[in-house]
Amino acid sequence: MGWEWHDKFKASLTECSAAEILHRLERDVFPWIGSRPVREVTAPELLAVVRRIESRGAPETARRCLQYLSRIGRYAVATGRAERDAAADLRGCLPPANKRHFSSLTDPKDIAGLLRSIDAYQGSLVVLCALRLASMTFVRPGELRKAEWTEFNLEGAEWRIPAERMKMKEQHIVPLSRQALAVLGELHPLTGSGKYVFPSVRSSARPMSENTINGALRRMGYTKEEMTGHGFRSMASTLLNEMGWNRDAIERQLAHGERNAIRASYNFAEYLPERRRMMAAWSDFLDKLRAGAKVTPIHATAVE
Structure with missing residues (x-):
């Protein structure tokens, strides 16, 4: 039934969105209930499916899959193969989305548009490279x-950011993809003789203003409710978790503070080999989005 629903309605979606929905269903839903007659699947079984997704650190994927299950249920009712939509009974069973203090784009097609807008940015090379x-x-x-x-x-x-500049006062390692190295290589002839990679337009002795990135996003047409400079972090965190990368590696790369005393023993280099692979794959993924390619998983490791 799920495949039939997707085949019926995919024409109303963009190619990227249709591919991503099918990928989520085939990865997170169909292996557990895909072969069952839809009328036999109960609300508790559906809840077990979405909680399995939620438990791996992908709450947004869990909420989206529940929406897809409800659409499939309504389609089954409309075509006479079920008497009711069992997913409707799960309304309120998943915690609401955390209200992000910093707005962000997390839909792949929206991210693709953002990346193309960055490429078309008409401001200074310094700001363009900072956005990239x-x-x-x-x-x-x-x-x-x-x-x-x-x-x-x-x-x-x-890139090793010293502890004194980090929120958690701990040195932070940022593996650089070939694309990131290319950005730095393009910028080095312009600012490499100075202290700052991204100097202020008024004085090379100072870094760029804290309002520069957000100002550039506004000039590109993004409101503060749509995207912020801090939103690149939420964007990466959401998609990398959905793609099945090790949650601990993602959190370490985000340099988040670990509040569990037992797990707080990691250091700035922990998960570094996996983080190197992840950062390279992330830049490759952004390239594919920018080019309009189908959204496909960038990590082959099992997610359950």
Whole structure:
């Protein structure tokens, strides 16, 4: 039934959206209930399916899959193969989405549009490169704008942000993808002789203003309710979790503070080999989105 519903309605969706919905259903739903007659599937069984998704750290995927299940249920009712939509009984069973303090884009087709808007940005090269690096590295805006050339090991493809500039007061390693290295290579002839990678337009002795990235997003047509400089972090976190990357590696790359005392023993280099693979795959994924390719998973490891 799920495949039939998707085949029936995919024409009303973009190619990317249709592919992503089918991928989520085939990965997270169909293996458990896809072969069952829809009239026999109960609300508790549906709840078990979406909670399995939620438990791996992908609450947004869980909510979306529940929406798809309800649409499939309504389609089954309309075609006479079920008397009611069992997913309707689960309304309120999943916690509501966390209200993000910083707005962000998480739909792949919206991210593709953002990346193309960045490429078409008509402002300075410094700001253009900052926007590109923000999307690839998803560091905090303050960590990005205050970046110093001495922190970068371009041969080693690594950016080491010193502890004093980190929110958690711990050195942070940012593996640099080939795309990130290309951005830095383009910018180095312009700002490489100075201290800051992204200097202020008024003085090379100061980093760019804290309002520069958000100002550029506004000029590109994005409101503060749609996207912010900090939103690149939510964007990456949401999609990387949905794609099945190790949640601990994602959190470590985001340099989030660990509140569980037992798990707080990790250091700045923990999960580094996986983080290197993840950051390279993330930049490749952004390239595919920018080019309009189908949205496909970037990590082959099982997600359950």
